[in-house]
Amino acid sequence: MYITIHSPFLWSLFLTILLLHSPIFAEVMFVDLTLVPPSSQANLLDTSFSVTVGTATVSDTDTTEISGDVFSEIELSFDPSNQPDEITTVTFNGGRIEMTDVSYRLNFSFLGSIIADGTGIAATVLTPIPPGSVSENTFELSEHVVILNEGTVYAEGTGLIGSQFEPMSSDFAQEPIEATMEGQGQIEVTLDHIQNEKAYYRVLVTLPLSIDHVAYEESDIVVRLGLSGTLQAEGWFSRCIAALCADLTGNGCVDVEDVQAFSDQWLAIGNPADCPLTADLAGGECYVGLSDLAVFADSWLVGCLL
Ligand SMILES: [Ca+2]
Numbered sequence: 001m002y003i004t005i006h007s008p009f010l011w012s013l014f015l016t017i018l019l020l021h022s023p024i025f026a027e028v029m030f031v032d033l034t035l036v037p038p039s040s041q042a043n044l045l046d047t048s049f050s051v052t053v054g055t056a057t058v059s060d061t062d063t064t065e066i067s068g069d070v071f072s073e074i075e076l077s078f079d080p081s082n083q084p085d086e087i088t089t090v091t092f093n094g095g096r097i098e099m100t101d102v103s104y105r106l107n108f109s110f111l112g113s114i115i116a117d118g119t120g121i122a123a124t125v126l127t128p129i130p131p132g133s134v135s136e137n138t139f140e141l142s143e144h145v146v147i148l149n150e151g152t153v154y155a156e157g158t159g160l161i162g163s164q165f166e167p168m169s170s171d172f173a174q175e176p177i178e179a180t181m182e183g184q185g186q187i188e189v190t191l192d193h194i195q196n197e198k199a200y201y202r203v204l205v206t207l208p209l210s211i212d213h214v215a216y217e218e219s220d221i222v223v224r225l226g227l228s229g230t231l232q233a234e235g236w237f238s239r240c241i242a243a244l245c246a247d248l249t250g251n252g253c254v255d256v257e258d259v260q261a262f263s264d265q266w267l268a269i270g271n272p273a274d275c276p277l278t279a280d281l282a283g284g285e286c287y288v289g290l291s292d293l294a295v296f297a298d299s300w301l302v303g304c305l306l
């Protein structure tokens with residue numbers, strides 16, 4: 001069959017493929033990490049609310065269950081048997097983590113009490129200066145931030161303390177709290193199974209959280225919010241492990257016809273849970289971009305009779 005390449009774009013894609021045609025380098029995977037169900041080990045956080053009046057501090061604690069997801073971008077390499085070799089970077093790109101509501105009651109004995117409620121609180125995780133580095137499956141939390149950006153904390157007092165303590169309200173949507181972290185997180189990638197020329201991997205991220213935030217400070221009253229525990233989230237990605245994954249026309253050879261088919265899906269986006277894009281050869285994020293092109297280029301002319 002005689003094929004003509006009409007569009008200049010197709011030509012440039014074609015030339016890029018020829019240039020990229022080289023051994024594969026580290027691959028970037030886009031993984032939607034979902035928080036695992038809360039247990040005593042993870043996603044059940046201890047929170048605290050404390051009020052210091054003068055030199056006396058009264059505090060109360062409550063637990064909160066967290067759920068939701070964290071979008072991540074992971075760069076890693078694979079050995080010839082498709083086992084994960086080395087994870088080099090991890091970048092968190094947001095997502096939404098919900099907290100169940102919390103309430104606190106602080107007793108100042110005969111002086112009265114302060115009642116506080118945290119409702120509708122949600123947060124997101126970001127890497128301010130991407131990418132975040134990973135060494136031996138460990139990353140520094142100082143390279144990432146948790147931002148509380150939804151929900152409110154409302155507190156008011158009764159009795160004598162109530163007359164000293166103006167009702168306080170923090171709206172995180174109006175004034176987000178950006179919490180920097182210390183310590184180290186863990187990231188693990190394991191090969192789960194291989195099916196239809198694709199390898200499927202599981203990612204597990206463990207992130208110890210410790211937030212201590214001054215929510216209010218006026219004359220001799222200081223209000224602090226605390227949060228500690230472990231966030232754990234898991235996700236999946238797949239990658240093409242056979243060169244003929246790039247044979248999009250299904251004739252057993254990766255050639256210019258496949259470039260045409262590839263370009264038809266170039267920059268297309270679909271639902272990762274049921275991805276219709278055959279050209280999504282890498283990343284498993286159901287998007288056809290440069291990392292897919294690199295895999296395509298690596299498969300160039302495989303199976304073709306020359
Ligand atoms: Ca083909």
Ligand SMILES: [Ca+2]
Nearest residue numbers: 280282283287
């Ligand atoms: Ca892709």
